[in-house]
Amino acid sequence: MAEVRWIYDLTIFLYAASVLFYFNDFLQSNQKVNRLAFGLLVVVWALQTVFFVSQTVMKAYFPVITLFETLFFYSWVLVSLSLAIHYFFRIDLLVFFTNIIGFVVLVMSMFMPETPIVAVSSVLSSELLLTHVTLAMFSYGAFSLSMIFSSMYLLQHKMLKERRWSPLLRRLPSLDQLEGYAYRMNMLGVPMLLLSIVLGIIWGKMVLPEKFLLDTKVVLSVTVLASYSLWLYQRYRDTVQRRRLAQWNLLAFLLLLINFLGANTYTFHSWW
Template sequence: MADVRWIYDLTIFLYAASVLFYFNDFLQSNRKANRLAFGLLAVVWALQSVFFVSQMVTKSYFPVVTLFETLFFYSWVLVSLSLAIHYFFRIDLLVFFTNIIGFVVLVMSMFLPVTPMPEVSNILTSELLLTHVTLAMFSYGAFSLSMIFSAVYLFLHRMLKGRKWTPLLRRLPSLGQLESYAYRMNMIGVPMLLLSIVLGIIWGRMVLPPEKFLFDAKVVLSLLVLATYSFWLYQRYRDTLQMNKLAILNLLAFALLLINFFSTNSSTFHSWW
């Protein structure tokens, strides 16, 4: 780890610089700052990828087992999605908001142990479990983008309703586009989370006593998160709620997701993270 620690530290430094340049572009619509921010973000993605691969080689497993590894992978997913948003949608402000979350997640990983705990055995690093965690992280990435689209939707809706016209509004998609993007992200996130939970249940039934697994707080919360997002999709399909209420429900669903993500202390078998 010491040999590649400088990559991790450099990544955080460059990521911070990228977020600052995006913030400058957010305030002043500075195209030069925007180009610098995107260039730094691309370098951050490359460094994260190199660091991730080096960890994979060193540890001989897909490194998404410990909480440090999952947070780092979650940050990498958000950076990857940011690059995709820039390439396909050209919505710079949403790239900025996405990378605020990604940077915070990466900084949080600094305060966690890097080396896997002794309890992490071969059974914990099985392909089934690693696929479960990887799918969960990708679904969290999709839900993160959906949350950002909904938050921007509520902001834009309030500004338009109050007839507050600013240059910032011209840089945002329409209300219909924002709602559609949030819907698409949830359409991606829900099946991935469902698959992740199914794989987690299969793994749990294989290696854990039923009474320890079925009543675990994190299992219950994960099912609640899935139910909440599924209810959101149902309401969106039925078109029974106003779009701004759907956006608020989406924010509440993401808050529940965060509670679930950081509820490892209440779990009887996720505590090895």
């Protein structure tokens, strides 16, 4: 990794600059600053892609196995989604909030030990497991956006209720749009997470002890899937207030974070 470490370090520096410029635009609504922030974000995405491809070539497997690798890939997914959002929807606030999460995730990866190339066995680098992790990360990206949409929904709902007519309110999409976007992101995330869990179980039955289904990580993953599936069911039935659904969405994402970051230490996922 030493040969391309400078790419990783430069990425973090430019990502920090991009987030700061987006924050300035958030406070002052400056289009020149916004364009500069977006330009830096494009460079960040390009550097992340180069680093990721170089890691793939050096390690001879798709690098989403260790916690360092998955955090980096999760950050790349968030940057990619934010660029797509900017291109198709032009929701600048969503791009800003998404990249706050993406930057925090990337910084967290700095503190994770990078596993030597020879330390990853053929069992851990199997295509089934790599597909399982990749689908999980893309579902996490979709759920992250859904959480941000719900947060923006709750913020706008509160501002409207309190009759706070600020410039920020004018930059937010309507409540119906925010709720609809959150719904679409969950519609994308749930099937990807379901398929990820199914592939993980198939892989586990091939290489792990029979009782692996009682593992904390597995139980929490199924719980996360159930939480979002029930959210979709309640949204379909339209029996729960939209504000309550937004709050539910935030709690489901909190459970997802606990599962992603907190459930690895005491499980068979501890190879991370």
